[in-house]
Amino acid sequence: MTAFVLVSGMFTGTHVWQDTAARLTAAGAEAHPVALTGLDGPSTATGPGIDLEAHIADVLAVIDSVAATTDRKIVLVGHDYGIHPALGAADRRADRVERIVYLDSAMPRDGLPPLAAVPDQSLRERLAGDAGDGGALPPPAHDEWGRWGSTAGVPAPALDRLTALAAPQPLGTLLQPLTLTGAVHSVPTTGVLCTGNGTSIEMVQLLVGFGDPALRALVDPRVTFFELATGHWPMLSCPAELTDVLLRAAAGEGHRLAPVDAAEPPPHLRPFLLDVPEAPRERHGNVDLYLPDAEEPRPAVLFVHGGPVPVDARPTPRDWPTLAGYARMAADGGAVGAVVDHRLHDLADYERAAADVAAAVELVRADPRVDADRVALWFFSGGGPITADWLDAPPAWLRCLAATYPILAPLPNWGLSGGTRFHPARAVANAGTLPVVLTRVGREVPEIAATVEEFLAAAEKCGADIEVVDVPHGHHSFETVDPTDESRDAVRRAMRSVLDRVGRPDKA
Incomplete structure (x- = not known):
């Protein structure tokens, strides 16, 4: 009725x-x-x-x-x-x-x-x-x-x-x-x-x-x-x-979402799956640097979080266990680890988020402790569309681009369907010899997994240099929600691949 x-x-x-x-x-x-x-x-x-x-x-x-x-x-x-x-x-x-x-x-x-x-x-x-x-x-x-x-x-x-x-x-x-x-x-x-x-x-x-x-x-x-x-x-x-x-x-039917357990930290704030040594950390505006024990300039890896992240989210992404854990791993491997807080708070924010990332890159490269000609960029989740800027015209100093459970093509409801900007699956055709290390999880959200497969098909067609690190039983954000040996091995493998491409002492 x-x-x-x-x-x-x-x-x-x-x-x-x-x-x-x-x-x-x-x-x-x-x-x-x-x-x-x-x-x-x-x-x-x-x-x-x-x-x-x-x-x-x-x-x-x-x-x-x-x-x-x-x-x-x-x-x-x-x-x-x-x-x-x-x-x-x-x-x-x-x-x-x-x-x-x-x-x-x-x-x-x-x-x-x-x-x-x-x-x-x-x-x-x-x-x-x-x-x-x-x-x-x-x-x-x-x-x-x-x-x-x-x-x-x-x-x-x-x-x-x-x-x-x-x-x-x-x-x-x-x-x-x-x-x-x-x-x-x-x-x-x-x-x-x-x-x-x-x-x-x-x-x-x-x-x-x-x-x-x-x-x-x-x-x-x-x-x-x-x-x-x-x-x-x-x-x-x-x-x-x-x-x-x-x-x-x-009739009142339908799926009901699981409530957030106030007694438990949300998935993105749970502990990183590896016990990584602490490293000296410096805060420069919206960028944190994790420094290796070295005197001469070292390569750097800049980690770029996903989103959109609510504007009032606390802590901000650079203090999330996953980003800090990866940055400390890079420092332990002999590189400068950097994490940027960018302003991807809404789907309409990709342009300013990309500008924040570009500014962070320049800040990192200008640091005297960084070898400005040996830099890698590592993107996560909803930060994936920003990779298109770097795939489309890779600078000579960019030695590697990494992406972990990324979104690699705009989803249909994003209103970003035109052109190659923020569309990595199209931009990869211009990547040339730039090495890409892609970490793919087997239990990905289907809508995101489809963008990864679109990217890989395009990469194969143009002969791009792609290394895929698979986590067959991993979910999105597996570093804090799936602390398994399989997940740990995948993180170590991806880090080794990135550091090998920027050059570092064999420590990772």
């Missing part, structure tokens, strides 16, 4: 829900797609009056109409951008909405505009500069939908129709901040994650482990999750499976 109120995303209208709505109705539910002002058709008008508040009013009108004609429970479904007007409406009708379904959408925050959820930084900056002119963002061309989310699984005729019926997105809907009273926080929620678009329950659980305050609410038992093995438009690619998930979500 459920009435589903369906709110579509950017550029789209009620037409995207056609198959799903029919299946929900056939299952005995009601389905009410919301016609959003300025979007429900290819030629609807735009103007300065069409903003987020106008779309919230559209959703409220449907909720009130449903509530006036039936006693069914209302489940509010927001896809993509649609979650913003859905949340705004639910905040004002919290007593009428039984559950909110985030359908492959971001997690909007009070006081931020929907534009904040767009990962393309250059687009965000350009649109923010157009505030107040009443314009609209043109819809994607047929071959441009991938910029806004994976089209995996969408049949060709459905993609043709999506393009034909797409409407310009009024800028006011993206630029007006979402304002919430907090009443919506009492409404149970369900996240439906489309794995083909780069998100999974396992990845969300990893992010919760970092301690981001914005994600703490996700371990509430009223919050459930489902996965769909498809791209960003499941109502077009798998309407039957989506219908089943929506009905189950309405």
Whole structure:
């Protein structure tokens, strides 16, 4: 006995829900797609009056109409951008909405505009500069939908129709901040994650482990999750499976995240798997140096953490056991170990994070205790996309590039699909003779593992110098979550390979 109120995303209208709505109705539910002002058709008008508040009013009108004609429970479904007007409406009708379904959408925050959820930084900056002119963002061309989310699984005729019926997105809907009273926080929620678009329950659980305050609410038992093995438009690619998930979500089913045990350190703060000797450490701005016992200049290895890491995370990555452990290993092997804290706090931060890494490289190379012509860079996890800068045009002093459980191609929902920057799987074609030491874990998150395989296929095609260090039973962050002999051997092997390539006394 459920009435589903369906709110579509950017550029789209009620037409995207056609198959799903029919299946929900056939299952005995009601389905009410919301016609959003300025979007429900290819030629609807735009103007300065069409903003987020106008779309919230559209959703409220449907909720009130449903509530006036039936006693069914209302489940509010927001896809993509649609979650913003859905949340705004639910905040004002919290007593009428039984559950909110985030359908492959971001997690909007009070006081931020929907534009904040767009990962393309250059687009965000350009649109923010157009505030107040009443314009609209043109819809994607047929071959441009991938910029806004994976089209995996969408049949060709459905993609043709999506393009034909797409409407310009009024800028006011993206630029007006979402304002919430907090009443919506009492409404149970369900996240439906489309794995083909780069998100999974396992990845969300990893992010919760970092301690981001914005994600703490996700371990509430009223919050459930489902996965769909498809791209960003499941109502077009798998309407039957989506219908089943929506009905189950309405019934309160779904996966619940494991709560963070306050008595145990989170995975990234557990002890490093090797007992490495201490080394003198110096702090220079956002870079820590771990110094070997040597008088003459030595090679250096700069370790680059992953992310995104919450801006208020404490301790910061350079004090995490894994990064400090690797840096001490490098110092014990006769090289200068360096760790940089960079500003990858959001998917839109890759440019400034890359700039932080480049500045750290110059700081390390300028130190008189470092042989500036013998340097290695070592990247982890979400820091992997930054390797593209160095693969694309390796400097002569870069003797080795290492990557451990890295992301080596942008995930579809990152908005970084164009060009080679931050796309190592494309940049590796220009790596030349640069040695790459890649540590691959056998129990990797599937979405990340796919990027590694894409990189290796590209590397093989161009004949790049790649050494793969496998940890068959290792998970992401295996240095603190899998302290096994297999894991220890892999860390030692990777370190030996890197130090051999920069040159050092045979001590590791």
